[in-house]
Amino acid sequence: LLLDDYGIEGVHRVEHWPAVVALPPGVPAMVVLGFEQGVETADLAIISEQDVLGDRLSRRRPAKRAEDFITEHSQLSGGDLVVHVEHGIGRYVGLQIIEVGGAPHDCLEIHYDGNDKLFLPAVNIELLSRYGSEEAGVNLDRLGGAAWQARKAKLKQHIREMADQLIKVAAERVLRSAPLIQKPDGFYEEFCARFPYEETEDQLGAIDDIFADLQKGTPMDRLVCGDVGFGKTEVAMRAAFPAVMCGGQVAIVAPTTLLSRQHFHTFKERFAGLPVLVRQLSRLVSTSEANSTREGIRNGKIDIVIGTHALLGKKIDFRNLTLLVIDEEQHFGVAHKERLKQLRSDVHVLTLTATPIPRTLQMAFSGVKELSLIATPPVDRLAVRTFVMPFDPVVTREAILREHHRGGQCFYVCSRILDLPDVERFLADRVPEVKFVTAHGRMPPSQLEDVMSAYYDGAYDVLLSTTIVESGLDIPNANTLIVHRSDRFGLSQLYQLRGRIGRSKTRAYAYFTLPPKHIPTEAADKRLKVLQSLDTLGAGFSLASHDLDLRGAGNLLGEEQSGHIREVGFELYNQMLEEALATARSGAAGELEAGDQGWSPQINLGAAVMIPEHYVADLSVRLGLYRRLAYLQDVEEINSFAAELIDRFGVLPQEVENLLAIIGIKRMCRVANVEKVDAGPGGASVVFRNDAFANPGGLVKFINDNSGSAKLRPDHKLVYQRSWDEAEDRLKGVDYLVRQLAKLAQSTPAGS
Structure with missing residues (x-):
């Protein structure tokens, strides 16, 4: 079929090489041989499978969904400050097993001011959020005190105003039009086949998200957050290909000359043989070449241009800029970002980052920017072993020599150019066995280019440099990093530096x-x-989330810093903002509560409801699972979560089966506005939230139809009498009862 697409017909299938040689000239043959790549001679052309389909590396690892990744990584540790929707800021102490109704339950112990304690069942964990932000000077709330409710009410008004402004910004963007970009059939699949690895599930998800955005006809604004070396550049290339094929221009802006040089080589290699002109613009390019590149951008001859902030200069005038890719956004200053904003009014924008700066992350959390997460590592990737230690010449020498003897290379990074001569002397005196070379940002461009090319080609064992190597360099053979005076670096800088190694x-x-x-x-x-x-x-x-915690997020609109977030903690602030945005979008008036999430049905059936320690031993993983459980939406998600548990930890114990059943019951309780269900051997009692039910007439009919067993007490509790001696009976019975109530609540009569 594949050969038919290319008009090659009459192919002979033969068993061995002599049979191929025996065929007359010009007759195509198909044979199984041990060739990886094809060859061509004067009278023969051999085309291998890899020539047609590209290289492939297989992976056999089920991927985690990106949302699950976020939830499990916003986990709690003992001593963290947490925020309870009703009771305010407290300190999480640990997970305790507490007997409720004769059955064990996992509960989170939270301490408040005056040493008051609150035990929150783990199934209601969605009422808690991490406080985040810096903890210094934070006072714990008093259980039952009025201060927390007053603070929350004051913040609601501020959040409502901010939501209106954000909606205005987003609406302006939606009203603008941008070119519709479709996948070019056939060509696109061939372009993808050139990628020598198998895409991870998250990569494919990010690519699908991008294409959905490009086909809307409004400007895309998407943040792709993937760890260092997880394949963000490939995602950018998949977006660039159709943009260019539709006749548009693509600009890729990188923070450093070295990173832009690397992107240039990567793009040039991938787009080789296609009618696409790729150029770079940075200080590594000669003046004459830079001028011809600017002219090519102006007249539309150049399809893809890759550069540093030189691309943001006033002399640059794009003829038809369609897609702007910003790599490692956190490195650009305010002035550069303003210039980017001018460029991007009706342009599709794709931002790639491994450690998004807190404001960008907060915008993505709030749905102002769209977020795609690439959380799955490439096949066979190993985590980097990290050591923080006082400088020891013996250990440093051993580390460099060990890398040297296994055929690898090292990075030695200093925070200042002033420190380089001292380290040069150390390397010359203490590690004379290795060849090293120095690189920093004040070197002439041609010299820097030569040094990097020589290091990349393996001419030197150690590259001694400043943080010029921080962003995105891809040298798979370099697998040891030594950082001099690491206390002088920022968190994302250190993380980026560590990302230069461990890429094979x-x-x-x-x-x-x-x-x-x-x-x-x-x-x-x-x-x-x-x-x-x-x-x-x-x-x-x-x-990046830790960075949010350490530094606070800053206000989304930029005019004030994180004071408001300190009032209620980052997660709850964000949740309130999301709900305010949803309310503003729908144009609905009315009170902004701390959300529909501001209450959680309490279910007590006298059955063991927990994830036992013998099933999931790691406490932080257990808490992460509880957090994910709290946000499951429907039966399908609950079933898929159960399948994942079986896959990761083995057959479900009875306690976990009960827990999953309770999550299903809670979902129905929310629909029916049921706040609390207590069940025992004699039946169940149901408390409605605010003593309200959406369909009172239907409830009266339900009580009349079950007159022997259902009745409404004067305190508005619904009592349902049944004989449920076993916990299993109670689970099934309560499930049936709340299902009926949910069905009644949803069939509210018209006009009520």
């Missing part, structure tokens, strides 16, 4: 050194501890 199948090692006998500042110490703890693959998103 080899285990990589990062050494963050501190001066001996020198105590780092509290903030530096915290940064290094966070970095050492985040040593799993795909930790970039968690890191």
Whole structure:
């Protein structure tokens, strides 16, 4: 079929090579041979499978959904400040097993002012959010006190105003039109086949999201957040291909000359043989070449231009800019971002980042920017081993030599150019076995280009440099990093530096050194501890969330800092903002509550409801699972969660089956406005939230139809008498009861 597409007919299927040779000239044959790549001679052309379909690396790893990744990584640790929707700021102490109605339940112990304690059942964990932000100077609330409700009410008004402004910004964007970009059939599949790896599920998800945006006819504004080396560049190329094929121009803006040089080589290689002209514009390019590139951008001859902020200069005038890709946005200053805004009014914008700056992350959380997460590592990738230690010449020498003896290369990074001569002397005296070369931003462009090319080609064992290597460099053979005076670097800088290594199948090692006998500042110490703890693959998103916690988010519209967030904590602030945005979008008036999430049905059936320790031993994983459980929406999601648990931890114990059943019952309770259900051997009692039911007539009919067993008490409790001796009977009975109530609530008579 594939050969038919190319008009090759009359192919002979033969068993071995002699049979091929025996065929007359000009007759195509198909044979199985041990060739990886084809060859061509004067009278023969051999085309291999890889020539047609491209290289492939297989993976056999089920992927986690990106949303699950966020939920499990916003997990709680003992001592964290948390916010309860009703009771305010408290301190989470740990998970306790508490007997309720004769059955064990997992409960979260939270301490409040005056040493008051609250035990919250883990099934109601959605009432809690992490406080986030810096904890210094935060006072715990008093259980039952009025201060928390007053603060929350005051914040509602501010959030409502802010939501209106954000909606206005988003609406202006939606009213503008941008070119509709479709996938070019046939060509696009061939372009994808050139990618030598198998795409991860998250990569494919991000690509689908981008195409959905490009086909809307309004300007795209999407943030793709993927860890270092997780394949964001490939996602950008998949977006660039159709944009160029539709006759548009694509601009890729990178923060450093080295990163733009690397992107240029990557794009040039992938687009080779296609009618696409790729050029770069940075200080590594000669003046004459830069001038011809600017002219090509102006007259539309250049399809893809890759550069640093030189691309944002006033002399640059695009003929038909369709897609703007911003790589590592956190490195651009305010002035550059203003210029980007001018460029992007009716242009599709794709932002790639491993550690999004807090405001961008907050905008993505709030739905102002769209967010795609790439949380799945490429096949066979190993996490980087990280060590934070006082500088020790012996350990440093051993680390460099170990890398040298296994055939690899090292990065040695200093925060200042002033420190480079000292490290040069150390390397020359203590590690004479290796060849090293120095690179920094003040070198002439041609010299820097030569140094990087020589290092990339393996001419040197160690690259001694400043943070010029921080962004996006891809040198798979470099797998040891030593950072000099790591206390002088920011959190995302250190993370980016660590991302330069471990980009192949080899285990990589990062050494963050501190001066001996020198105590780092509290903030530096915290940064290094966070970095050492985040040593799993795909930790970039968690890191940005930690950065939010350490620095606060700043206001979305930019005019004020994080004071309002400190009132209620980051997660609840965000949740309130999302709900205000939803209310403003629908144009609905009315009170903005701390959300529909501001209450959670309480179900007590006298059955063990928990994830037992013998089933999931790791406490933080258990809490992460509880958090995800709280946000499951329907039966399909509950079933798929159960399948994932069986896949990860084995057959479900009875307690977990009960837990999943309770989650289904809670979902029905929300629909029926049921606040509390208590069930025992003699039946169940039901409390409605605010003593209200959506369909009173239907409820009266239900009571009359079950006159022997159902009645409404004067305190508005519904009592349902049944004989349920076993916990299983109670689960089935309560499930039936709330299902009936939910059905009644949804069939509200017209006009009521």
